[in-house]
Amino acid sequence: MIAAKGLHKRYKKTVAVDDLSFDVRPGVVTGFLGPNGSGKSTTMRLMLGLDHGEGETTFDGERFTDIRRPMNHVGTLLEAKPFHPTRSARNHLKMLASANGITDTRIDEVLETVGLGAVRRKQPKGYSLGMAQRLGLAQALLGDPHTLLLDEPTNGLDPHGIHWMRDLLQQLAAEGRTVFVSSHLLSEMQLMADELVVIGRGQMIFNGDVDDFVREFTQSTVIVRSPAADAFLSALEAEGATVAKGDDGELVVSDMAIGAVGHLAFTEGIELTELSTRSASLEEAFMSATGAAEQFVAREPVPTATTTGGAQHA
Numbered sequence: 001m002i003a004a005k006g007l008h009k010r011y012k013k014t015v016a017v018d019d020l021s022f023d024v025r026p027g028v029v030t031g032f033l034g035p036n037g038s039g040k041s042t043t044m045r046l047m048l049g050l051d052h053g054e055g056e057t058t059f060d061g062e063r064f065t066d067i068r069r070p071m072n073h074v075g076t077l078l079e080a081k082p083f084h085p086t087r088s089a090r091n092h093l094k095m096l097a098s099a100n101g102i103t104d105t106r107i108d109e110v111l112e113t114v115g116l117g118a119v120r121r122k123q124p125k126g127y128s129l130g131m132a133q134r135l136g137l138a139q140a141l142l143g144d145p146h147t148l149l150l151d152e153p154t155n156g157l158d159p160h161g162i163h164w165m166r167d168l169l170q171q172l173a174a175e176g177r178t179v180f181v182s183s184h185l186l187s188e189m190q191l192m193a194d195e196l197v198v199i200g201r202g203q204m205i206f207n208g209d210v211d212d213f214v215r216e217f218t219q220s221t222v223i224v225r226s227p228a229a230d231a232f233l234s235a236l237e238a239e240g241a242t243v244a245k246g247d248d249g250e251l252v253v254s255d256m257a258i259g260a261v262g263h264l265a266f267t268e269g270i271e272l273t274e275l276s277t278r279s280a281s282l283e284e285a286f287m288s289a290t291g292a293a294e295q296f297v298a299r300e301p302v303p304t305a306t307t308t309g310g311a312q313h314a
C-alpha cells in the first residue's frame with residue numbers, strides 16, 4: 001500500500017506538484033495519467049525522496065529513505081538507460097544484487113522474465129530503448145519487491161512488448177503487489193489499469209476506479225436503429241433528447257437513458273431493430289478531464305499554398 005500525503009514541489013515560479021494526496025492499494029494496477037508537464041515524474045521522484053519538496057509518502061507504512069534494502073520492498077523504474085554503458089546487463093544487476101543480498105539465481109530469473117536472457121552478456125550501450133526498458137524492469141524486479149513504481153515503462157516497446165508488459169504487470173498485481181505505473185498510452189491503460197490517479201498542472205483531477213472515471217467525464221450514448229428512423233428522431237427530440245443521425249441511418253441519442261428510449265418507442269408504436277448503449281473510451285474521458293489542464297497546446301497546422309491547391313501549373 002502506498003500512501004502519499006500533501007506532495008508539493010515548486011521550481012521557481014512553476015508549481016510542478018500542487019498538494020497531491022492519494023493512496024495506491026495492493027492487488028490492482030493503478031495507472032498514473034496526466035498531460036505532458038503535469039508533474040507525474042516529479043511526483044514519483046518526490047514519493048521516493050529523490051527530489052526536495054513537501055509532503056510524505058509511505059510504502060507499507062515506511063518512507064522509502066527509511067527502508068533498509070529498499071530494492072527488496074519497492075522496485076522503481078524512473079528513466080530509461082540508467083545503466084553503465086559498457087557493463088553487461090548481468091554484471092549491472094550483479095553489482096546491485098550483491099549490495100542487497102540477492103542471489104545470482106535471481107539475476108538470471110529476472111533476465112529471463114523480461115526476455116533478456118539471450119543478451120545478458122551484451123553491453124547496454126548496444127541496447128535499443130525497448131531493451132533498456134526491459135533491463136530497467138529487471139532491475140526493478142530484482143529484489144522481488146511488494147511494490148512497483150514505474151514511470152512510462154512501455155516507452156520504446158513494440159506492440160508485442162507492450163502486450164507482454166501489460167500481462168506481466170497484471171500478473172504481478174494479481175499476486176498481491178502494489179503496482180503504480182505512468183503511461184501516455186491510454187488504450188493500453190484502459191486494458192491494464194483497474195484504478196487511476198489523474199493529474200493536471202500538478203493538481204488532482206481524479207483518483208478512483210477506471211470505469212468511474214470514464215462515466216464521470218464522458219457521456220455514454222444510446223444507439224437506435226429503426227425502419228421509421230425519421231419519425232422516431234422527431235419523437236426523441238420532442239422529449240428533449242439530443243439526436244445525431246449517422247450516414248447508415250443509426251440514431252445516436254444523448255441526454256436520455258436507454259430505458260426511456262425503449263419506453264418511448266413502445267408508446268409511439270415504433271419498431272426498433274437495434275437498441276444498445278455505446279460507452280466512451282478512456283481516451284475520450286482523459287481529453288475531457290484534462291483539456292483545461294493541458295500545458296502545451298500545439299497550434300493547428302497552417303495549410304500551405306500547395307496543399308490548398310493554390311499552386312498553378314504552367
Ligand SMILES: Nc1ncnc2c1ncn2[C@@H]1O[C@H](COP(=O)(O)OP(=O)(O)OP(=O)(O)O)[C@@H](O)[C@H]1O
Binds near residue numbers: 016034036037041
Ligand atoms: N529540473 C526542473 N527544473 C525546472 N522545472 C522543472 C524541472 N523538472 C520539471 N520541471 C517542470 O515541472 C513541471 C512538471 O514536470 P514533469 O516532468 O514532472 O511532468 P510529467 O507529467 O512527468 O511530463 P511528461 O508527461 O512530459 O513526462 C513542468 O512544468 C516542468 O517544466
